[in-house]
Amino acid sequence: MSETFSIGDLSREFEVTTRTIRHYEDLGLLAPTRSGQNRIYSARDRVHLKLILRGRRLGFSLKEIGELLELYDAPNGEASQLKRFIGKMRQRRGTLLEQRRDIDRVLEELDALEKRCAEILESRDENAA
Amino acid sequence: MSETFSIGDLSREFEVTTRTIRHYEDLGLLAPTRSGQNRIYSARDRVHLKLILRGRRLGFSLKEIGELLELYDAPNGEASQLKRFIGKMRQRRGTLLEQRRDIDRVLEELDALEKRCAEILESRDENAA
DNA sequence: AACGTACTTGACGTTTACGTAAACGTCAAG
DNA sequence: CTTGACGTTTACGTAAACGTCAAGTACGTT
Numbered sequence: 001m002s003e004t005f006s007i008g009d010l011s012r013e014f015e016v017t018t019r020t021i022r023h024y025e026d027l028g029l030l031a032p033t034r035s036g037q038n039r040i041y042s043a044r045d046r047v048h049l050k051l052i053l054r055g056r057r058l059g060f061s062l063k064e065i066g067e068l069l070e071l072y073d074a075p076n077g078e079a080s081q082l083k084r085f086i087g088k089m090r091q092r093r094g095t096l097l098e099q100r101r102d103i104d105r106v107l108e109e110l111d112a113l114e115k116r117c118a119e120i121l122e123s124r125d126e127n128a129a
Numbered sequence: 130m131s132e133t134f135s136i137g138d139l140s141r142e143f144e145v146t147t148r149t150i151r152h153y154e155d156l157g158l159l160a161p162t163r164s165g166q167n168r169i170y171s172a173r174d175r176v177h178l179k180l181i182l183r184g185r186r187l188g189f190s191l192k193e194i195g196e197l198l199e200l201y202d203a204p205n206g207e208a209s210q211l212k213r214f215i216g217k218m219r220q221r222r223g224t225l226l227e228q229r230r231d232i233d234r235v236l237e238e239l240d241a242l243e244k245r246c247a248e249i250l251e252s253r254d255e256n257a258a
Numbered sequence: 259a260a261c262g263t264a265c266t267t268g269a270c271g272t273t274t275a276c277g278t279a280a281a282c283g284t285c286a287a288g
Numbered sequence: 289c290t291t292g293a294c295g296t297t298t299a300c301g302t303a304a305a306c307g308t309c310a311a312g313t314a315c316g317t318t
Binding site: 054055056057058059071072079082083085086089092093096097098099100102103104105106107109110113114117118120121 | 183184185186187188200201208211212214215218221222225226227228229231232233234235236238239242243246247249250
């Protein structure tokens, strides 16, 4: 067990530059251990990176992603903190559901557009025939 | 018919600054007519703005949104162009579906996190009782 | 010993997406 | 006739998210 990764490993696996990964560390989103000078990433760090990139694809800012990661690692605090966390998560869920509705709308529009295009192409075929 | 809007109207309706709306015009995403100097937005312009903001919520860059709007307005070009458009739309659909999967994953994780939090709270209640 | 490869830390540059301030035009109400 | 609300252009500022060198370290190989 206890697999570890170099920055180059993660860079290749997730197709991001090492600069990007270090940037995330600068912002406190990653905290690899060190072997001498070199960064050593645990499986947990790797999961964090995966979550960061997923969040990025969803349009979250790195700051927001940081908060999400806090949630992810959190269940340690006091009851009051935990309740606040739960509240935040509910909010997140809300925006995510909105976002999914947005996606569905755009998908519908793309379908409609494609049909319009297809019809135009067909009608031209008729004229050409 | 033929309802029109001022920049302030749209600004209030969609809760963005006028600066933002003008910025979109600078980038060619909106093209209102003028009454003297003043911008006059048609219902179609309003729809465009709505689409722009939706795209933004989904994490698209304004440049990408511009391409999407081209698609939206497009069905005018030649057959070859239309086919290219259809190809682009398929790509879009691909990334959107990916994005939806991302969202579902995050939602699942939020559920799991919330359960973990709830369990912790419960176990503490027991100890407190 | 020299070379290649992977890693390190700065530090300045760039792109995107606006914010913000200045300075001015226009029109209706008081 | 001034005040206020709304609009205009121009232009510099800024935060976020990296890109892009430069210069050095630390290895294993040849």
